[in-house]
Amino acid sequence: xxxxxxxxxxxxxxxxxxxxxxxxxxxxxxxxxxxxxxxxxxxxxxxxxxxxxxxxxxxxxxxxxxxxxxxxxxxxxxxxxxxxxxxxxxxxxxxxxxxxxxxxxxxxxxxxxxxxxxxxxxxxxxxxxxxxxxxxxxxxxxxxxxxxxxxxxxxxxxxxxxxxxxxxxxxxxxxxxxxxxxxxxxxxxxxxxxxxxxxxxxxxxxxxxxxxxxxxxxxxxxxxxxxxxxxxxxxxxxxxxxxxxxxxxxxxxxxxxxxxxxxxxxxxxxxxxxxxxxxxxxxxxxxxxxxxxxxxxxxxxxxxxxxxxxxxxxxxxxxxxxxxxxxxxxxxxxx
Amino acid sequence: xxxxxxxxxxxxxxxxxxxxxxxxxxxxxxxxxxxxxxxxxxxxxxxxxxxxxxxxxxxxxxxxxxxxxxxxxxxxxxxxxxxxxxxxxxxxxxxxxxxxxxxxxxxxxxxxxxxxxxxxxxxxxxxxxxxxxxxxxxxxxxxxxxxxxxxxxxxxxxxxxxxxxxxxxxxxxxxxxxxxxxxxxxxxxxxxxxxxxxxxxxxxxxxxxxxxxxxxxxxxxxxxxxxxxxxxxxxxxxxxxxxxxxxxxxxxxxxxxxxxxxxxxxxxxxxxxxxxxxxxxxxxxxxxxxxxxxxxxxxxxxxxxxxxxxxxxxxxxxxxxxxxxxxxxxxxxxx
Numbered sequence: 001x002x003x004x005x006x007x008x009x010x011x012x013x014x015x016x017x018x019x020x021x022x023x024x025x026x027x028x029x030x031x032x033x034x035x036x037x038x039x040x041x042x043x044x045x046x047x048x049x050x051x052x053x054x055x056x057x058x059x060x061x062x063x064x065x066x067x068x069x070x071x072x073x074x075x076x077x078x079x080x081x082x083x084x085x086x087x088x089x090x091x092x093x094x095x096x097x098x099x100x101x102x103x104x105x106x107x108x109x110x111x112x113x114x115x116x117x118x119x120x121x122x123x124x125x126x127x128x129x130x131x132x133x134x135x136x137x138x139x140x141x142x143x144x145x146x147x148x149x150x151x152x153x154x155x156x157x158x159x160x161x162x163x164x165x166x167x168x169x170x171x172x173x174x175x176x177x178x179x180x181x182x183x184x185x186x187x188x189x190x191x192x193x194x195x196x197x198x199x200x201x202x203x204x205x206x207x208x209x210x211x212x213x214x215x216x217x218x219x220x221x222x223x224x225x226x227x228x229x230x231x232x233x234x235x236x237x238x239x240x241x242x243x244x245x246x247x248x249x250x251x252x253x254x255x256x257x258x259x260x261x262x263x264x265x266x267x268x269x270x271x272x273x274x275x276x277x278x279x280x281x282x283x284x285x286x287x288x289x290x291x292x293x294x295x296x297x298x299x300x301x302x303x304x305x306x307x308x309x310x311x312x313x314x315x316x317x318x319x320x321x322x323x324x325x326x327x328x329x330x331x332x333x334x335x
Numbered sequence: 336x337x338x339x340x341x342x343x344x345x346x347x348x349x350x351x352x353x354x355x356x357x358x359x360x361x362x363x364x365x366x367x368x369x370x371x372x373x374x375x376x377x378x379x380x381x382x383x384x385x386x387x388x389x390x391x392x393x394x395x396x397x398x399x400x401x402x403x404x405x406x407x408x409x410x411x412x413x414x415x416x417x418x419x420x421x422x423x424x425x426x427x428x429x430x431x432x433x434x435x436x437x438x439x440x441x442x443x444x445x446x447x448x449x450x451x452x453x454x455x456x457x458x459x460x461x462x463x464x465x466x467x468x469x470x471x472x473x474x475x476x477x478x479x480x481x482x483x484x485x486x487x488x489x490x491x492x493x494x495x496x497x498x499x500x501x502x503x504x505x506x507x508x509x510x511x512x513x514x515x516x517x518x519x520x521x522x523x524x525x526x527x528x529x530x531x532x533x534x535x536x537x538x539x540x541x542x543x544x545x546x547x548x549x550x551x552x553x554x555x556x557x558x559x560x561x562x563x564x565x566x567x568x569x570x571x572x573x574x575x576x577x578x579x580x581x582x583x584x585x586x587x588x589x590x591x592x593x594x595x596x597x598x599x600x601x602x603x604x605x606x607x608x609x610x611x612x613x614x615x616x617x618x619x620x621x622x623x624x625x626x627x628x629x630x631x632x633x634x635x636x637x638x639x640x641x642x643x644x645x646x647x648x649x650x651x652x653x654x655x656x657x658x659x660x661x662x663x664x665x666x667x668x669x670x
Contacts, residue, residue, distance in 0.1 A: 009596070065539040166501040167515065168533055170526035180502065181512030191505035195613070198503055199588045206548070206589050213545035253534045254541050278530070300497070 134159025347396025370494025
């Protein structure tokens with residue numbers, strides 16, 4: 001924690017030198033990215049700095065309430081900046097096309113909570129123990145004594161809440177709850193956040209869910225669940241890629257299921273596979289590696305070319321082997 | 336808050352006089368009820384009291400991890416008690432058959448957060464501003480300086496988390512988050528709680544969800560959504576009444592929907608209707624009253640006898656009128 005305070009002090013010292021800022025985040029931004037970007041932008045604007053807030057992709061529909069005055073935009077021309085601050089972005093690649101517009105800068109600050117962060121900044125504040133980047137921005141604002149007004153409170157609460165699965169993930173720390181409480185006391189509007197972020201699904205998403213519940217398959221004594229998404233499913237339902245977020249959790253959460261898999265046909269014979277494991281005995285990143293992919297123990301993926309049914313057979317077979325090996329290892333260790 | 340401290344002191348003073356306790360809760364118990372009952376039972380047992388913990392109904396499947404040693408039971412014979420403590424139960428009716436087994440008692444303490452509580456105890460601690468009874472039990476334990484061990488932390492975290500919709504409902508207060516953080520630091524096992532309570536659906540529940548997504552109807556420009564549950568749906572899916580909890584939220588959460596309605600055929604020509612409103616302009620308790628039911632502005636219900644399709648027509652018509660009136664009132668007030 002002492003190290004963190006020093007890093008925060010260094011980041012603030014750097015920020016205080018500059019006037020023209022650009023706040024960037026990763027492509028296909030989520031709640032943590034959008035909330036952190038807008039909160040930091042507002043805080044710097046309140047402190048009389050010139051700030052632009054850029055993302056390659058637009059603010060997702062359900063997060064647009066965080067940006068009523070359209071602070072966030074997509075860059076169209078290069079601008080000179082004193083200081084570019086990247087938030088929630090594990091690598092410069094993740095920032096996408098925005099990287100082409102920020103080369104006129106004096107310094108790049110990198111604020112993130114992903115352990116895989118490549119430390120691409122001139123100054124890096126990487127805190128893998130924190131469950132969200134929103135929590136880092138909160139700490140920065142507190143250290144700077146910049147006021148946390150209503151809209152900032154909404155942004156930071158949304159950032160922290162979405163990246164902890166509504167304070168459910170085991171990564172959530174005691175201090176996370178304390179910060180959430182502080183943000184509510186500072187005016188975070190739970191009613192709106194709850195309605196917009198968690199309790200509002202566009203009709204196309206609902207039609208996709210119907211598809212999932214009708215199409216998913218169970219195998220290996222209900223331990224493996226999988227379903228397919230094909231271009232025709234998007235056409236039929238009017239859904240976009242945004243609407244697929246979290247779909248796999250609906251089959252992951254079925255009680256007997258240990259490994260869930262989503263097969264997504266991106267183009268003819270180009271399939272993206274997404275894998276989720278509920279058991280410490282099954283590491284889905286090992287399975288993804290067999291298909292030249294990667295990820296974490298509990299969530300991984302790969303992109304595979306070939307005939308859909310052949311890929312499905314190979315992937316399901318690999319999952320089945322991993323389940324079998326997991327059980328054998330468990331039996332040996334419990335002897 | 337000062338009034339609350341006095342009440343807590345009075346409750347503790349009464350508890351300290353007694354040795355033989357019975358902790359009761361409402362029938363069809365939810366997370367707040369189960370968590371509060373077990374946490375209070377464990378705390379009193381740790382303080383060397385004789386405690387039984389009774390509920391008319393068994394612990395729901397997904398909450399059984401809170402009671403590994405089967406502290407909770409269903410009463411079968413009367414026993415003499417010094418002190419009976421009811422938690423989370425708005426009236427003695429809500430306790431169900433348990434009431435027949437607790438007449439040999441010196442004192443009845445009533446601890447609850449429902450505004451509708453009928454104050455049936457000899458001593459009543461009713462705190463309608465608190466989002467859960469779990470928070471009241473937490474305050475009691477803190478005031479008594481009884482240790483909050485792992486299992487108690489699990490119970491109270493689950494109680495508070497489930498009754499705030501995972502810290503999302505607007506009733507959640509800054510102090511709620513602070514308490515949740517304290518419970519996590521005292522050992523509440525987020526990983527297990529998250530898996531068991533939020534991320535695990537038995538197959539019959541999943542089959543019911545498939546039914547909902549296939550059967551729900553939208554009308555009135557997608558502002559009204561409804562679906563039916565009939566005895567055959569339970570038979571076909573293997574689902575029980577427990578599995579229907581929160582099903583209505585899946586159609587309530589569809590973006591354009593303002594009012595959601597579930598029609599449940601309990602017996603031939605006996606229909607329970609459940610109503611949810613997302614708009615402050617539509618008070619579903621007024622609609623329920625037209626069918627001799629009741630509830631709150633945002634959630635209400637009624638039991639109606641008659642031909643199913645006739646009832647559906649009448650209810651949808653009443654919702655449509657309420658939506659129209661709401662819009663008219665809105666137009667007048669915004670002139």
